[in-house]
Amino acid sequence: xxxxxxxxxxxxxxxxxxxxxxxxxxxxxxxxxxxxxxxxxxxxxxxxxxxxxxxxxxxxxxxxxxxxxxxxxxxxxxxxxxxxxxxxxxxxxxxxxxxxxxxxxxxxxxxxxxxxxxxxxxxxxxxxxxxxxxxxxxxxxxxxxxxxxxxxxxxxxxxxxxxxxxxxxxxxxxxxxxxxxxxxxxxxxxxxxxxxxxxxxxxxxxxxxxx
Numbered sequence: 618x619x620x621x622x623x624x625x626x627x628x629x630x631x632x633x634x635x636x637x638x639x640x641x642x643x644x645x646x647x648x649x650x651x652x653x654x655x656x657x658x659x660x661x662x663x664x665x666x667x668x669x670x671x672x673x674x675x676x677x678x679x680x681x682x683x684x685x686x687x688x689x690x691x692x693x694x695x696x697x698x699x700x701x702x703x704x705x706x707x708x709x710x711x712x713x714x715x716x717x718x719x720x721x722x723x724x725x726x727x728x729x730x731x732x733x734x735x736x737x738x739x740x741x742x743x744x745x746x747x748x749x750x751x752x753x754x755x756x757x758x759x760x761x762x763x764x765x766x767x768x769x770x771x772x773x774x775x776x777x778x779x780x781x782x783x784x785x786x787x788x789x790x791x792x793x794x795x796x797x798x799x800x801x802x803x804x805x806x807x808x809x810x811x812x813x814x815x816x817x818x819x820x821x822x823x824x825x826x827x828x
Contacts, residue, residue, distance in 0.1 A: 649707035663757035714799035743794020
C-alpha cells in the first residue's frame with residue numbers, strides 16, 4: 618500500500634531518477650500496464666497515452682476525450698502519474714467505495730481535500746445538476762443511480778473509480794447544496810493520499826472547463 622511522504626515537496630528529479638532506475642518489466646507487472654518498444658501504454662481520464670522509458674516523455678494518442686491533462690511539463694497530473702509508476706500497485710476493485718478520510722493517511726489531509734475538492738464540487742454544481750450531467754458526459758463516466766440527487770462514477774485509470782455525488786439542497790429551507798467524493802477500494806494501492814487530492818482536483822478542473 619502506498620504511503621504519503623510529502624511527494625509534492627520532493628524535487629521532480631528525484632522521482633525521475635527512481636523511474637529510470639526501475640526495471641520497465643517490473644513497472645509493467647506492478648502497475649498492470651502494457652510495455653513495448655520503450656513505451657508504456659497508459660489510459661488516464663479517458664485519454665490514451667504512451668509514456669517513454671527511461672525518458673518519461675508523454676504523448677497523447679489520437680484526440681483527447683475532453684482535455685489533455687498531461688499536456689505540459691508542469692501539469693500536476695504528470696507528477697501524479699510518475700508517482701504511480703514509481704510506487705503504485707494495480708489491485709482489483711472489489712465493489713466497495715471509501716471516503717477520503719478512510720483512506721490510509723486520509724484523515725491527515727481531509728481538511729485540505731474537503732476544501733479543495735468536495736466543497737468546490739458542491740459550490741460549482743450542487744445547484745446546477747443539469748450542467749454537471751452535461752459535463753460528466755464528456756468524461757469516462759457512468760451514472761450511479763439511486764445515490765444522492767445525482768451521482769456518477771469516473772474511471773481515472775482502468776479499474777480505478779471516483780464516485781461524485783451531488784445533493785441540490787433546499788434553498789427555501791436553508792439547506793445548502795452538498796457533495797461527496799468516494800474512491801474505489803483499490804485506490805489506496807495505486808495512489809497516496811496526497812496524490813488522490815491531485816486526481817480529484819484534476820477531474821473537477823476538467824468538469825469546470827467551459828462551465
